[in-house]
Amino acid sequence: MLDLHGYGPRLLEGAGVTIQLAVLSLALAIVLGLLTASAKMSRSWLLHRVATLYTTLIRGVPDLVLMMLLFFGGQMALNLVTDALYDRFGVDWYVNLNAFAAGVLTIGFIFGAYMGETFRGAFMAVDHGQIEAGKAYGMSPWLVFRRIRFPLMMRHALPGLSNNWMVLLKTTALVSVIGLSDMVRIAAEASRATHEPFTFLIPVALIYLLIASVSEWVFLRLQKRYSVGFGGH
Amino acid sequence: MQDITLWFQDLLAGNLIFTPQTLGYYWEGLVTTTQLVFLSLVIGLVMAVPLAIGRSSGRRWISLPIYAYTYVFRGTPLLIQLYIIYYGVVFFDGIQETFLWPMLREAFYPALIAFTLNTAAYTTEIFRGAIKATAKGEIEAARAYGMSQGLMMRRIILPSAFRRALPAYGNEVIFMLHASAIASVVTLMDLTGAARFVYARFYAPFEAFLFVAAIYLCLTFAILYLFRWLEKRLLAHLKPA
Amino acid sequence: MKKLLTVSLLGLAMAAGTAQARDYDHVRIGVDVPYEPMEYRTPEGELTGFDIDLGNALCAEIGVTCEWIEQEWDGIIPGLMSRNYDAIMSSMTINDERRQTVLFSDPYFTPPSAWFAPTESELSEATRETLEGLTIGVQRGTLQDNYVTDMFGDVASVSRYSTADDMVLDMQAERLDIVFLDYPVGKATLLDSERRDYQVVGEMITEPKEYFGDGFGIAFRQRDEALAERFNEALATLKADGTYDEIHERYFGEE
Numbered sequence: 032m033l034d035l036h037g038y039g040p041r042l043l044e045g046a047g048v049t050i051q052l053a054v055l056s057l058a059l060a061i062v063l064g065l066l067t068a069s070a071k072m073s074r075s076w077l078l079h080r081v082a083t084l085y086t087t088l089i090r091g092v093p094d095l096v097l098m099m100l101l102f103f104g105g106q107m108a109l110n111l112v113t114d115a116l117y118d119r120f121g122v123d124w125y126v127n128l129n130a131f132a133a134g135v136l137t138i139g140f141i142f143g144a145y146m147g148e149t150f151r152g153a154f155m156a157v158d159h160g161q162i163e164a165g166k167a168y169g170m171s172p173w174l175v176f177r178r179i180r181f182p183l184m185m186r187h188a189l190p191g192l193s194n195n196w197m198v199l200l201k202t203t204a205l206v207s208v209i210g211l212s213d214m215v216r217i218a219a220e221a222s223r224a225t226h227e228p229f230t231f232l233i234p235v236a237l238i239y240l241l242i243a244s245v246s247e248w249v250f251l252r253l254q255k256r257y258s259v260g261f262g263g264h
Numbered sequence: 265m266q267d268i269t270l271w272f273q274d275l276l277a278g279n280l281i282f283t284p285q286t287l288g289y290y291w292e293g294l295v296t297t298t299q300l301v302f303l304s305l306v307i308g309l310v311m312a313v314p315l316a317i318g319r320s321s322g323r324r325w326i327s328l329p330i331y332a333y334t335y336v337f338r339g340t341p342l343l344i345q346l347y348i349i350y351y352g353v354v355f356f357d358g359i360q361e362t363f364l365w366p367m368l369r370e371a372f373y374p375a376l377i378a379f380t381l382n383t384a385a386y387t388t389e390i391f392r393g394a395i396k397a398t399a400k401g402e403i404e405a406a407r408a409y410g411m412s413q414g415l416m417m418r419r420i421i422l423p424s425a426f427r428r429a430l431p432a433y434g435n436e437v438i439f440m441l442h443a444s445a446i447a448s449v450v451t452l453m454d455l456t457g458a459a460r461f462v463y464a465r466f467y468a469p470f471e472a473f474l475f476v477a478a479i480y481l482c483l484t485f486a487i488l489y490l491f492r493w494l495e496k497r498l499l500a501h502l503k504p505a
Numbered sequence: 506m507k508k509l510l511t512v513s514l515l516g517l518a519m520a521a522g523t524a525q526a527r528d529y530d531h532v533r534i535g536v537d538v539p540y541e542p543m544e545y546r547t548p549e550g551e552l553t554g555f556d557i558d559l560g561n562a563l564c565a566e567i568g569v570t571c572e573w574i575e576q577e578w579d580g581i582i583p584g585l586m587s588r589n590y591d592a593i594m595s596s597m598t599i600n601d602e603r604r605q606t607v608l609f610s611d612p613y614f615t616p617p618s619a620w621f622a623p624t625e626s627e628l629s630e631a632t633r634e635t636l637e638g639l640t641i642g643v644q645r646g647t648l649q650d651n652y653v654t655d656m657f658g659d660v661a662s663v664s665r666y667s668t669a670d671d672m673v674l675d676m677q678a679e680r681l682d683i684v685f686l687d688y689p690v691g692k693a694t695l696l697d698s699e700r701r702d703y704q705v706v707g708e709m710i711t712e713p714k715e716y717f718g719d720g721f722g723i724a725f726r727q728r729d730e731a732l733a734e735r736f737n738e739a740l741a742t743l744k745a746d747g748t749y750d751e752i753h754e755r756y757f758g759e760e
Contacts, residue, residue, distance in 0.1 A: 036548060037548030037549055038548055041550050088481070090484075091480065091481040091484040091485065092442070092477045092480050092481055092484075093441070093442035093443070093444075093445035093456065093480055094442060094445070095445040095446055095456060096445055096456055096459065096473055096476055096477050096480060097477070099456075099459070099460070099463070099469070099473050100469065100470075100473035100474065100477060102580075103463065103469035103473070103579070103580050103583060104469040104470050104473060107469055107470070107583050107586070107587065109587055113587065113588060114586070117728075118728070129589070197339075201340070201341040201342070202341075203341075204341035204343040204344060205341075205343065205446070207343070208343075208446070208449055208667075209577070209580075210575070210576060210577040210580070212575075215341065215343060215344060215347075218344075218347075219347060220539070220546075220670070221548075222347070222351060222674075223668075223670040223671060223673075223674050224539075224548070224670065226674065226677070226700070228347065228348065228351040228352055228355070229348070229352060229355070232344055232347055232348045232351075232352075233348070235344060236336075236340040236344050236345075236348070239339060239340045239341060239344070240335075240336065240339045240340060243339040244339075351674065351678075354678035354680075360678075360679050365679075369679065369680050370680075371664070371680075449667070451664040451665060451666060451675075453665075457665075460579065460645065460665075461645065461665060463579065464578070464579045464645045464646025464650070465646060465650075465651065467582055467583060467606070469583070
């Protein structure tokens with residue numbers, strides 16, 4: 032069943048690429064999102080401005096255009112630096128920005144902006160009294176963050192996080208356009224070679240549905256866990 | 265006016281990338297993108313209203329198939345849907361001989377079909393949420409008045425649901441604008457297609473993509489302000505006095 | 506922080522001395538797949554084709570190891586410049602526009618371009634008059650794209666594809682009336698196809714030179730003259746000892 036004119040194993044490999052790409056991008060997006068949320072809530076005028084500019088610009092431009100800009104343009108910008116290094120110095124140093132790394136960086140960068148909004152809303156929803164209580168207990172700021180702010184914030188952030196993850200998962204399909212061999216690209220390649228688009232595209236659509244359904248279940252469990260003690264959820 | 269034309273010519277003179285020819289491509293791209301997004305949104309909206317009512321129905325044989333449709337179209341990438349429709353229509357035997365072919369032959373219509381089905385699925389769920397959130401009191405009041413189910417839907421539930429759905433629908437419109445960028449993978453010369461053409465011809469990624477990003481940004485803001493204005497007008501009565 | 510680093514690195518670079526050639530023992534070659542029969546994959550994923558076999562033979566002759574790196578055509582020259590690979594061997598035609606950016610080897614293959622249309626179409630030549638109102642397929646960013654865009658872009662509608670395979674699929678679906686391709690690619694994907702009958706329309710096209718250049722060459726970064734020279738010598742050797750003809754026959758048969 033999984034042979035698919037010999038393309039079966041490669042299609043599975045492609046599914047692996049899609050999942051890795053999605054998970055790594057999510058990790059990067061969460062880090063960037065936390066940073067952006069902190070910057071937006073900080074008292075520094077500059078940090079606030081930079082974070083606002085980042086989220087506004089990213090959310091105003093299509094993912095695919097950003098991806099092409101960062102992937103093709105990023106390569107060109109890097110080459111200016113490394114070429115100069117090589118010409119002047121003979122230093123043969125280069126950053127090999129392969130399609131996978133570029134994909135993770137770009138998707139992480141794009142979704143960092145969306146996560147920033149999610150986390151900001153969630154941090155603001157945390158009951159301030161709880162934080163005061165932590166401080167009164169003599170907890171260090173880091174401990175307050177880890178024990179009180181973060182877990183409380185997560186309860187509010189989870190619905191948004193789950194939503195962002197679902198969109199991010201589907202966005203990974205776009206990397207096939209910039210040349211990364213994810214499952215969409217391999218399916219498209221196989222459809223062309225065999226002239227049987229349904230044979231390859233429909234299984235890929237089903238894999239996406241499967242990943243989405245599993246994630247939904249995981250997020251429900253997480254939601255329950257972080258809602259412990261709030262009752263009724 | 266003449267001054268502007270002259271100034272424009274001066275600006276273009278000596279510029280290898282933004283020639284009248286490439287600007288023409290960007291302009292055509294803008295027209296294609298606008299047509300594609302506008303048409304798919306309008307048709308999708310018209311489809312979504314009955315679908316949302318059906319989805320809210322208590323009868324499972326009505327609501328379940330609609331749920332399956334929205335689940336599949338919201339759970340898979342639009343790119344896959346576009347590929348399936350664009351490459352798939354060809355495999356209906358003899359499609360080339362039917363009256364539909366002159367349309368399906370162009371990349372525009374398969375893309376329009378894919379985008380419409382996609383946005384209709386999202387919009388259906390947005391409306392369903394809004395219908396579900398109708399205040400119990402409003403429904404009870406309508407019942408007490410002796411309104412029929414259909415009249416209640418038309419007079420009470422839908423008007424208030426539309427207003428509640430407005431902010432989420434605004435996001436959907438922006439989402440569609442951005443999603444339409446993938447039309448270029450099936451040869452449509454939309455805005456992104458124009459940028460890819462300029463990039464491939466001049467190896468100039470910054471010029472090609474930054475320019476098009478700026479256009480998308482302007483369009484996004486235009487939509488954003490349009491919906492803010494609509495919300496202000498239509499939701500004014502919900503604001504705390 | 507990143508910006509600061511870039512700026513200081515640039516500053517250092519400006520202040521430093523002259524360029525230095527590099528000795529290669531491992532050459533990474535960029536290639537856009539699929540472009541049958543020049544470069545394509547078997548269903549198992551194995552890379553093959555005229556460019557691939559010739560490239561491997563050249564590397565063996567020079568005594569370096571070769572690694573093929575896949576890259577979409579759109580970004581293939583930027584990828585060379587940013588050293589994702591050291592050479593491009595991907596049916597790239599030598600022309601003046603590209604010469605400004607990259608250094609080419611001697612031409613290793615000189616195929617013409619040709620128009621392909623279904624046999625039942627009534628086209629017998631491709632001119633501005635006969636192509637008016639038709640849909641023409643080309644691969645985005647190729648010299649065929651440039652030629653068709655400039656010569657026929659105002660009378661016909663041009664559909665641009667990322668890969669030649671996409672184009673062939675749409676040709677078979679009857680979405681395109683005619684395509685303009687490197688002749689060997691059109692032969693392998695259209696003329697030899699069993700799904701529908703195709704024919705070459707009009708003459709093979711090699712002129713004007715500003716579009717069609719001087720045949721396929723291997724592209725290097727401008728400064729890698731020594732490396733290009735080693736490939737040129739190896740190419741001459743393979744042509745002399747019959748290896749080249751053998752590879753040619755494998756993909757194009759005897760002509």
